Amino acid sequence: MKFPVFFFSHGSPMFAVEHNEWTDAWATAMAKFPVPLAILAVSAHWETAIPSLTGSAAPETIHDFYGFPPELYRLQYPAKGNPGLAADIAKTLHDTGIKAVVDEDRGIDHGAWVPLRWMYPNADIPVIELSVQPRMDGAHHIKLGRALQLLREQGVLVVGSGHMTHNLRDYMYGVEDARPAKAFRNWTRDRIMRGAVDDLAGWTKAPHAMQAHPTPDHFLPLLVAVGAAGEDYTARQLCDGYTGRVLAMDSFIFE
Template sequence: MNTAAAQSVLFLSHGSPLHAMLDSDAARAWAKLGASLPRPRAIIAVSAHWNTGIPMLTGAEAPATIHDFGGFPDALYRLRYPAPGAPALAEQARGLLRDAGLTAGIDGARGLDHGAWVPLLHMFPKADVPVIQLSVQPELCARHHYAVGKALAPLVADDVLIVASGHTTHNLRDAFRRPDLLGQSVEPMPYVKAFDDWVAAAIEARRIDDLLDWTQRAPDALRAHPSPEHFLPLFVALGAAGDGVGVERFLSVFDGPALAMDSWRWTPAAA
């Protein structure tokens, strides 16, 4: 382990892919955040858009930019985020997961999907920080993802920035009732606001057990997340951050009426 200062742990709601091109609240917040962070030796991006049965890590030397979406302007598909990969870090992370009793694998061909590269495009626009991506397991529970985060926590003290990218709420059926509003901060639907408020209160009060049991305890949980993949990165962040850290909600907007874009930073006391 090196002697660099510990990094923060982040949970970002990544919003519409259009935020890669927009001068939006989220894009400005990501840019400001990136400028405020000490430069990490590498990034682990936990993306809601890579769903696997076991934790998987990217092992490519030069991961491609994946445009895993449709129906957007041509200019969006021309964007690239040519950050280098970090195969040695992928092996290190797999070892930590194995030591925690978690089977994990490495995919040497997969690139970075928009859950990773859209916010990183604003945070580190030079694309000069190595990035690996970590998948989520929608068939497994919040406690599994919390355990994944705890297993990777030593990397936070070893100058690795963990960027968990998902969404505070993610009901696309409700969101696309007004597709013209995606990418704009508007008044949320009542259940979206209720769920968002509950999550914020639980994070700020460090009610980890409530969060881990979110499907039973949060209001309108299954409407806020008809499928869990966009909420699961939060639990990786919570596990990696651990105890004794400061927590800050640095973005609280809504991407259209059904996508809450709360974003959080956990900062070690020494940072």
């Protein structure tokens, strides 16, 4: 079968231990699908100059956040890696004209393991993480996703983890006007649902794009997911809503 592609707005690291409407949606996301052979997680929290893949057989759980309760730093997501598959994916990217490398030391950051902890709490499926390239444009990330399409027919689940909107300054300081975040969210959702991939690739021209994403890192996993979904995808909203009024929590499943 051909596995779906997911995009998650992954929320706070606290979501690793909090039951809410979003974590409940993640927990039931794979209910109608078989168990994948491996997971390829594209995380906003790994930024590199060129696409990089984790190549460790036992990747560490990275706690890449500060100022949270001690319990959060004790959490582990001890999924195995798959060095052979990582090397195969790197070769696939090379064959499509995308230079890529395998990093044998890098672990799995919270952008990946927070949602996966709800989807697969036993951590019994190998996980490979793929980085994003903030210095490269939307078209690059769509192309990157396109190169991953065949993995879906090989038992690999592709997951993008970022955020529909991600202005932490507005979130932390409680900005009163949430209209810019909502306008960007609505524009993006409309383009996703009707398959306007060229518009998404040029997302920086969207209404209030720079306020919704002062840096591009959390939007780029969505573009990789859209690319991996293929040209004739069907998108379904998995969950939505906001946290802190301006962080849109939209998540999607592409089939």
